[in-house]
Amino acid sequence: MKEREPAAPATPSPGDAGARALSAAAWLSAVLALGKFAVGLATGSLAVLASAADSFADALMSAANGWGYRQARVPADEDHPFGHGKWEGALAVGQGTLLLGIVGGICxxxxxxxIRAEEVRWPLAGVAVLLVSGISSGLLTFVLGRVRGRSVVVAADAAHYRIDLAAAAAGVAGLLLVRATGRHWIDPLLGLGAAALMARECAGVLRKGLAELLDESLPPAELSRLEAILAAHRDRYLDLHGLRTRRSGPVRFIEVHLVFPAEAPLGAVHRAVQDIGDSIREAFPGSRVLVHPDAAGH
Ligand SMILES: [Zn+2]
Ligand SMILES: [Zn+2]
Incomplete structure (x- = not known):
């Protein structure tokens, strides 16, 4: 007996919060890159030009994440019957690796x-650019953090801006402390401290991406919700086994085998399978649910 196919998840509407937040991040970063580039050219400050390059990279990464977010929501087709959700995990792993490289460079x-006991010299324009970067990164961290659902590319983008926020905060704090104390080693030391925080963010992005690529089970909170639904229908089947769950981008895949008495009428079994599947789909919108009936003793 086969469950009726649930509707494939639709491509995101223009109003989709995740897609909107990611494209806002890409545009804000692009505008910042242009502004910093203009300031850098006008003042000849290498620090400002480097910051412009970082914002340009930010814009590219957020645009790539927005593209992946949309790609992951393209409905299943003949070549990809399970949908395209793995784009999210693949992008998160790629981005986590790239960010880890950037953090390595900062270290x-x-x-x-x-080692060289370099003196910290930042022009006023450089300090202003650090402040602007910090504020915009903080804003984007906030906006991306408010997106509901558990998209790993949105989480990766938010982690990236938290990294930029840490870098800007360490930069401003370093400059102020060097000015106040005259000790130049404070600035690179703060940079190393921020890099440790950033490495943690990178590890988080990599872990989330890999978990999805490796078909990790749904998180414990969702699993216990699922078990509660199955328990609520406990009087309609004898036993259950083979409960397996995974996630691919926006879509959860849930399957379970239910054992019915061998002599139970097919119509009743089918109704039970249908009802239980519907309850699960209702609790996990957009999920693909397969409830397989087994006959006791067979
Ligand atoms: Zn960045
Ligand atoms: Zn079975």
Missing amino acids: VSAALAL
Whole structure:
């Protein structure tokens, strides 16, 4: 007996909160990149030009995430009967790796500055640009953090802006402390401290992406909700086994085998399977549910 196919998840509407937040992040970063580039050219400050390059990379990453978010919501087709949700996990793993490389670069330059006992010299324009970067990263962290649902690309984008926020905060704090104390090693030391926080964010992005690619089970809270639904229908089947769950982008896949008396009428079994499947779909909108009936003793 086969469950009726639930409707495939639709492509995101233009009003989709995740898609909207990601494209806002891409546009804000692009505008910042242009502004910083203009300031950098006008003042000749290398620090400002480097910050412009970072904002440009931010815009590209957010645009890539927005693209992946949409791609993951393209309905299942003949070639991809399970849908395209794995785009999210693949993008998160790629981005986590890239960000880890950037954090490694920050560590190397901070270590070199410490060893060479470099003097920190930042023009006023550089400080202003750090402040603007920090504020916009904080804003984007907030906006992306408010998106409901558990999209790993939205989480990866938010982690990226938290990393930029940490870098800007460490930069501003370093400059102020160096000014106040005259000790130049404070700045690279703060940079190393921020890099440790950033490495944690990268690990989180990689872990979430890999969990989805490796078909990790749904989180414990969702599993216990699922078990509660099955328990509520406990009088309609004898036993259950083979409960398996996974997630692919926006779609959860849930399957379970229910055992019925061998002599139970097919119509009643089918109704039970249908009702239980519907209850699960209602609790997990957009999920693909397969309830398979087994005959006791067979
Ligand atoms: Zn960045
Ligand atoms: Zn079975």
